[in-house]
Amino acid sequence: MIIVGGGASGVLLAYQLLQHPDSDVRVTLIEKRSEIGRGLAYHTGNADHLLNVRAANMSALPDDPDHFWRWLSTQEHGERLCPDPFCFVPRRVYGDYIASLIAPHLAEADGARRLTIIRGECVAVSEGRSGVTVSLADGTRQLGDVAVLATGHDAAIPRSAWHADPWISPSVPGFSQDATVLILGTGLTMADYVLSLLRAGHRGPIVAMSRRGLMARGHRRISPCKISEDEVPFGAKGSTLLHWFRQRIAAHIAEGGDWRGVIDAVRPFSHRLWHELPQASKRAFLEHARAWWDVHRHRMAPEVEERVARAIADGQLRIAAAKLVKIAGGTIGGRAHYRRRGRSEIETLEVSAVIDCTGIVRDPRATANPAVRSLFDQGLARCDPLRIGIEVTADCAVVGADGAPSQRLFAIGPLTRAAFWEIMAIPDIRSQCAALAGKLLQGRPIVVPALDAPALAAAPDHQAAM
Incomplete structure (x- = not known):
């Protein structure tokens, strides 16, 4: 075998x-x-x-x-x-x-x-x-x-010479500690790379960019709430499932619980939920709801959350809801052209490196x-x-x-x-x-x-x- x-x-x-x-x-x-x-x-x-x-x-x-x-x-x-x-x-x-x-x-x-x-x-x-x-x-x-x-x-193939792969090169590339670094993606891989930069003594600005600018939430010491199998609307279309899920979270919070408890409680049913979800609802989920689900479902360790939050509060790390349009420039410094979410104008940012943390x-x-x-x-x-x-x-x-x-x-x-x-x-x-x-x-x-x-x-x- x-x-x-x-x-x-x-x-x-x-x-x-x-x-x-x-x-x-x-x-x-x-x-x-x-x-x-x-x-x-x-x-x-x-x-x-x-x-x-x-x-x-x-x-x-x-x-x-x-x-x-x-x-x-x-x-x-x-x-x-x-x-x-x-x-x-x-x-x-x-x-x-x-x-x-x-x-x-x-x-x-x-x-x-x-x-x-x-x-x-x-x-x-x-x-x-x-x-x-x-x-x-x-x-x-x-x-x-x-x-x-x-x-x-x-892992995604780097899209150009500007896009370094954090999985292949998990250490900090050869740029100045004062350089501006652009990270594509704001998920868990981004958080890890930020920690790599900080551990290496990086002092320059770090900009993390994704379409919605959402970051993973942090873990808490909570227990799942109780959800029985007959409560779950298996086979329902996505909008019905979402309505049920939101109602379940609201009820649990009203009882003094935490939204994390509801997400953890549906874990035993995730395979069946996905299998029985209509194809159109699966497609809509991937397009519109996946990013929201991921940041609540795949959470940061509390220590990581604290360090990332501190970098944001200190002004070194900035999270942007935007889309990269193109990178132009030479071999040492370049210019990132991007469009913020909800806007039409193109803005620019001088960067020394682009790290691709967009995931799989x-x-x-x-x-x-x-x-x-x-x-x-x-x-x-x-x-x-x-x-x-x-x-x-x-x-x-x-x-x-x-x-x-x-x-x-x-x-x-x-x-x-x-x-x-x-x-x-x-x-x-x-x-x-x-x-x-x-x-x-x-x-x-x-x-x-x-x-x-x-x-x-x-x-x-x-x-x-x-």
């Missing part, structure tokens, strides 16, 4: 496959980075880059919700890093935890070892009658019965990942109608251009957001991986479980792990 991608999704699936007591399955994990288990989310070495999920909710195992918390308590300085379950630990530490899951399998004697790690870039995946072939950039090939794409978040690729066909492109080129995969991911079935099988699901090609994690939507969070990915492992090992139909509502009420603030 071949897993393409050794970030969190790939490692969680490998762990589930190898943990099964009655299986002799052999797993080949392909990852181009030097470290396993980190991907885009957890490769940062900056201690200021924190999880946006509290430690108590970050177990990698769906049947052991305290696993990460126990692991953390055994680590050196673990108590200092995380004095209570509500803490938000550095993302690098979580990458260590993910890597630790498969460490025992790598320590096995060669004859008994069922896990092989190949460090290289997968450039193509093909399917034949007897199996799959995975081709690497060095010209070698790996053969297997099944291939699973676990390629994670696909919106159209799967614009991917820089050659393995995913190869599936499109061969007709082994197709975009979903909304063009937010590749099309997969409910059991994670990749759907080909002819509409037929593959028997040998599967996908997990963010690549499957068209079908599952809320599939960036570890609680969702861990359940998806456990279900797919059961299917692959025993041939059982996959049913990706919803998050457990009672458990969620006892352990609030399950949020997307980026």
Whole structure:
């Protein structure tokens, strides 16, 4: 069995496959980075880059919700890093935890070892009658019965020489500490990059720009309210669902609650809500409501929120609701032309660098990942109608251009957001991986479980792990 991608999704699936007591399955994990288990989310070495999920909710195992918390308590300085379950630990530490899951399998004697790690870039995946072939950039090939794409978040390709990628270069580029920096995007990646600038002693102005100028809200110590499944208007059009949601928030606040409690309470139903939402309502949500949902759903750690707020109050960081029109200039300094939201005139800003924090690729066909492109080129995969991911079935099988699901090609994690939507969070990915492992090992139909509502009420603030 071949897993393409050794970030969190790939490692969680490998762990589930190898943990099964009655299986002799052999797993080949392909990852181009030097470290396993980190991907885009957890490769940062900056201690200021924190999880946006509290430690108590970050177990990698769906049947052991305290696993990460126990692991953390055994680590050196673990108590200092995380004095209570509500803490938000550095993302690098979580990458260590993910890597630790498969460490025992790598320590096995060669004859008994069922896990092989190949460090290289997968450039193509093909399917034949007897199996799959995975081709690497060095010209070698790996053969297997099944291939699973676990390629994670696909970062946007820099649009010009002016657009630096914060994921590829998480440190501060070579410009003056007094320079003006323009950041495109005002989400969680922007917050991380601002912290990188401040940590490096940057003194110059920082302007963060997005179409609506919305920033992620912060976490609070709250618990989800109680929402039963029969209360949720499944299958209703978007306007009806929005009206119900607003009414539910207003009622909860009137009772002394916090809006965060309502958002957390609908988490167990998110997969079904998205699946049963009419297509026109899905499209309208992506166009008009997604930005509002994201800033309330994907929240900042309190420490990050405080530092970003301080930078705004000090006047160093400015948030602008505007659209970048173009960048013009030389190789050292340039001029950003932009239009503020609700205005027609074009304004300019002298900048020394433009950092692209606009996030993941919106159209799967614009991917820089050659393995995913190869599936499109061969007709082994197709975009979903909304063009937010590749099309997969409910059991994670990749759907080909002819509409037929593959028997040998599967996908997990963010690549499957068209079908599952809320599939960036570890609680969702861990359940998806456990279900797919059961299917692959025993041939059982996959049913990706919803998050457990009672458990969620006892352990609030399950949020997307980026």
